Amino acid sequence: MRFITLGSSSSGNGYLLKSTSGETLIIEAGVKLIEIKKVLDFDLSNISGCIISHSHNDHSGRLPQYLNAGIRCYMSSKTGEEKMIDLVTDNIQFMFEKQSYQIGTFRVMPFDLKHDVRCFGFLIYHTECGFTSFITDTHYCPFVFKDLNNILIEANYSNDIVDKKLLSGNANIFVRNRVLTSHMEFETTKGFLKANDLSKVNNIVLIHLSDGNSNALLFKREVRELTGKSVYIAEKGLNIEFNKTGV
Amino acid sequence: MTTQKKDEKKEQSQAVATIQKTIADSVLARVQQFTANKDIRLPADYSPENALKSAWLILLETVDREKRPVLQVCTRESIANALLNMVLQGLNPVKKQCDFIAYGDKLTLQREYHGTIALAKRYGNVKQAVGTVIYEDDEFEYSIDQSGYKKVTKHIQALENIDMNKIKGAYATLLFETGEPYIEIMTILQIRQAWQQGATKGASPAHKNFPDQMAMKTVISRACKLFISSSDDSSLFDEGDEKDSFAETAREKVALGANKEEITMDIQAEVTNGKESEVKEETKTEDLSELGKKPGF
Numbered sequence: 001m002r003f004i005t006l007g008s009s010s011s012g013n014g015y016l017l018k019s020t021s022g023e024t025l026i027i028e029a030g031v032k033l034i035e036i037k038k039v040l041d042f043d044l045s046n047i048s049g050c051i052i053s054h055s056h057n058d059h060s061g062r063l064p065q066y067l068n069a070g071i072r073c074y075m076s077s078k079t080g081e082e083k084m085i086d087l088v089t090d091n092i093q094f095m096f097e098k099q100s101y102q103i104g105t106f107r108v109m110p111f112d113l114k115h116d117v118r119c120f121g122f123l124i125y126h127t128e129c130g131f132t133s134f135i136t137d138t139h140y141c142p143f144v145f146k147d148l149n150n151i152l153i154e155a156n157y158s159n160d161i162v163d164k165k166l167l168s169g170n171a172n173i174f175v176r177n178r179v180l181t182s183h184m185e186f187e188t189t190k191g192f193l194k195a196n197d198l199s200k201v202n203n204i205v206l207i208h209l210s211d212g213n214s215n216a217l218l219f220k221r222e223v224r225e226l227t228g229k230s231v232y233i234a235e236k237g238l239n240i241e242f243n244k245t246g247v
Numbered sequence: 248m249t250t251q252k253k254d255e256k257k258e259q260s261q262a263v264a265t266i267q268k269t270i271a272d273s274v275l276a277r278v279q280q281f282t283a284n285k286d287i288r289l290p291a292d293y294s295p296e297n298a299l300k301s302a303w304l305i306l307l308e309t310v311d312r313e314k315r316p317v318l319q320v321c322t323r324e325s326i327a328n329a330l331l332n333m334v335l336q337g338l339n340p341v342k343k344q345c346d347f348i349a350y351g352d353k354l355t356l357q358r359e360y361h362g363t364i365a366l367a368k369r370y371g372n373v374k375q376a377v378g379t380v381i382y383e384d385d386e387f388e389y390s391i392d393q394s395g396y397k398k399v400t401k402h403i404q405a406l407e408n409i410d411m412n413k414i415k416g417a418y419a420t421l422l423f424e425t426g427e428p429y430i431e432i433m434t435i436l437q438i439r440q441a442w443q444q445g446a447t448k449g450a451s452p453a454h455k456n457f458p459d460q461m462a463m464k465t466v467i468s469r470a471c472k473l474f475i476s477s478s479d480d481s482s483l484f485d486e487g488d489e490k491d492s493f494a495e496t497a498r499e500k501v502a503l504g505a506n507k508e509e510i511t512m513d514i515q516a517e518v519t520n521g522k523e524s525e526v527k528e529e530t531k532t533e534d535l536s537e538l539g540k541k542p543g544f
Contacts, residue, residue, distance in 0.1 A: 098510065100518045109512040114504070125514050139497070140505035147511070159494070180497040188501050195506035 001128035003150075003242035004039055007031040008207045008234035010058045013136070015152070015207075015234070016040075017106070017242065019128050025106045026050035027122070027134055027152075029063045029073065047071055048104025049093075053136060054119035055082035067091050074101060076110065078118040095120070113138035116182045130200070130244040136208045139181045140188050144196050149244045152234070153192060155206040155223075156183035157213035165213070179213070186219055190226055198227055202245055207234040270323060271303040274330045290369055293337040301341040302330055311349040321354035329356040337369065338362045360464050363471045367421070371474025375422040378463025383413040389432065397430040409459075417462040419470040431470035438462050441469070 006014035007030060014031035016039060018024045024040060024047045037044065052060045052075040060083055066073055067089050075083075077094040084092070095101055097120075100109045105127070110120040113135065121135040123145060130149025135141050138154065162176055184192075193204065204227060206219055216233045224231045232240060278295045281287040289295060306326070309317045318326070329347055333356050338344040344362030348355055358366070367373040379402070381387050386403040399418065418432040433441075442449025442465070454461050 100512050100514075100516065102518045107512065107514055107518065109510075111510060114500075123510070123512050125512055131512070140501045142504050142506070143508050143510050144506045145511065146509060177493050180494060181500070185501075188505060191501070192506055 001126060001242045003129075003152075003203070003205065003238075003240050005205075005207075005234040005236060005238040006035045006039065007236050009209070009211060012061070013059050013208065014062075015134075017124065017126065017129065017132075019105065019126060022046045023048055023104050023106075025103060025108075025124070025126075026066070026071065028052060028059045029066050030058045030061055032062060033065045033069055044069060044071070048106060049074055051075070051095075051103070051108055051110075051120075051122055051134075052079060053113075053121065053134075054115055054117050055079045056117065056137070059137070072103075074103065074108065076118055076120055079120075082117065111143055114140055114142070114182075116178065128244070129242050130202075132242075135184075135192070137182065138184055140184065141192050144192075146197070148196060148198070148201050150202055150242055151193070151196075151198075151204045152207055153189055153204070154184040154208045155186050155189040155214065155219050156208055157210045158186040158215065158219075161213050161215065179210070183208070183210070186214070186222075189219075190223065193223065193227055198229065200244075201227070201229055203230045203232065203240065203242060205232045205234050205238075205240075209233065270326050271299045271330065274327055274334070275299050277331070278334050287335065289334065290337040293339075295334045298333060298339045298341075299330060301339065302333060302347070305340050306347060309347050309349075317347065317349045317354055320352055321349050322352050325353040325355070329354045332356045336362070336366065338365065360468055363468050363475065366475045367471035370478035371421075371471065372423055372478075373421045373471065373474055374424055376467045376471060377420045377422070378467045379418055379420065380409075380414055380459045380462055381416045381418065382408040382410060383415050384408045385415070387415075389418075389430070396427070397432060398427075399430055411458055414458055414462060417459075417466045419463070419467040421470050421474065429470060429474075431466055431473075433462075433466045433469065435462070438465050441465050 001020070002016075002018045004016040004018060006012075006016065008015070012030040012032075013028040014035065015027040016024050016036070017027070018040075026036065026047060026049070029050055029052050040046070049072040050066055052063065052073055054060070060075070060079065063073060063083055070091065072091045072093060074093045074095050076097075080092060080094055093101070095108075095110045097110055097112050100107055107125040109123045111123065113119040113121045115137045119137050121133065121138065121141060124132045124134060126132075131145065131147050132150040132152065133145055133148055134152045136152075136154040141153075157179060162179070166173065166176055189206070204223060206223065209216055209219065220231050220233055232238060275296060278287070278289070282289060306318055307316075311317055311320050333340070333345055336345075336358065338358065340346070342361055342365070343359055344365050346357045346359055348357050364373075364376050367376065381402070382404065384405070385408050386401055387399075388401040389397050389399045391397050399420075414435050416432060416434040417438060418430055421429040421431075423429070439449055442454060442461070447454065
């Protein structure tokens with residue numbers, strides 16, 4: 001299994017899980033289809049589907065494009081409602097919280113997160129990458145998971161940086177207050193990692209880092225020190241081995 | 248014989264060390280329990296752990312008038328109380344902000360000059376405390392306004408005027424973040440009278456050799472005391488408390504809601520996606536059919 005980042009910021013989110021057979025699960029529909037085509041050598045026949053967390057455009061803005069390309073897209077009915085007033089298509093599959101869905105050889109279970117619109121996180125299972133959590137755009141994650149093998153989790157901002165910006169007058173209090181309850185603070189990210197059993201975890205990827213309010217190097221170092229795992233920052237172009245074990 | 252004596256002494260001091268360690272630890276545990284329950288609030292910039300650890304080291308060396316270690320002479324309760332007193336005032340013995348003094352079998356905490364200034368800064372909003380000595384031949388004038396506040400209107404001092412034997416008085420200037428400075432003036436007579444209250448009656452080498460420094464200390468202490476005793480505890484509360492309730496609520500939500508429920512996915516079980524779950528959607532009152540947005544047909 002490979003984990004590929006096409007984008008992981010408010011300008012567009014998109015990730016691929018690509019198995020050794022080439023079968024691909026797309027996570028989020030926030031980057032142009034051409035970016036996916038480039039990575040998959042313009043062969044879209046092996047795409048099993050695309051799972052979408054919520055209706056904000058940086059996560060679902062390219063949805064019409066993906067649907068037109070014949071990619072089956074999975075989301076909550078609320079997200080569907082918010083997205084596609086005029087769209088009626090065969091290629092949309094609504095998901096219910098805590099029910100499992102078989103997407104090719106991937107199995108996916110959505111769970112509700114804490115964003116300012118309805119937002120799903122996903123527990124993904126594949127024989128190659130094992131249990132993988134995908135958690136983004138949330139104040140916190142209400143859940144812990146059993147037997148995780150890989151973790152994709154938001155580390156959006158740090159209070160220190162936000163507070164400093166606020167004090168120096170470089171931030172808007174309203175924007176800051178919105179961020180505070182709709183994105184994951186770094187301490188909350190670490191709290192999630194502490195609360196879960198990491199004994200089987202192979203990789204931890206920190207995703208959706210805010211451009212101005214995060215510190216990638218510091219976050220990476222602290223999580224590595226905390227967990228002792230391979231830690232990555234999701235940046236465009238990140239393409240890593242993503243298996244159950246490091247071997 | 249001598250080795251035996253040595254051993255005894257060693258054992259004794261080890262025993263003392265252990266007693267004190269347990270006292271310091273139990274005080275720390277109590278302080279932590281108090282702060283956790285919000286029974287007490289400590290200044291944000293104060294580390295009770297550091298202060299207690301250093302107090303422990305200092306107490307090991309502290310003796311009473313008969314040169315006996317205070318840890319042997321003083322009661323456990325009085326030691327614990329002295330330490331707790333130190334923590335509640337937010338003082339640190341390493342910074343010479345306080346001293347431990349044994350009276351009989353009671354250990355007491357005495358706030359020192361630096362502690363007085365630290366508290367005036369912390370509680371009394373004092374930004375800086377400056378002491379100035381007035382010598383004979385200085386040109387010194389001050390006025391008292393209607394509300395009784397003093398103001399130094401003139402103080403010209405020539406270098407030649409500085410003479411340890413010609414001290415006329417001293418004054419302290421307390422500067423605040425905002426507002427006029429506060430002035431406290433004492434004559435040398437008043438200062439010497441204050442020294443009479445002390446253990447050495449103003450006859451210590453420090454008082455004899457550096458009366459200017461001691462006079463400044465005396466007048467600064469007097470000025471600061473007023474602001475410590477008349478202060479409220481507002482400095483113990485974070486300034487941001489009111490302002491930043493939003494951040495506080497956000498943090499509380501995380502504490503209450505994060506990482507609570509364990510979920511897992513049964514990878515052996517049959518799954519219900521496809522047409523089947525779409526049927527479910529209809530029964531699950533998602534109002535999509537009404538809106539004509541039902542997909543999948």
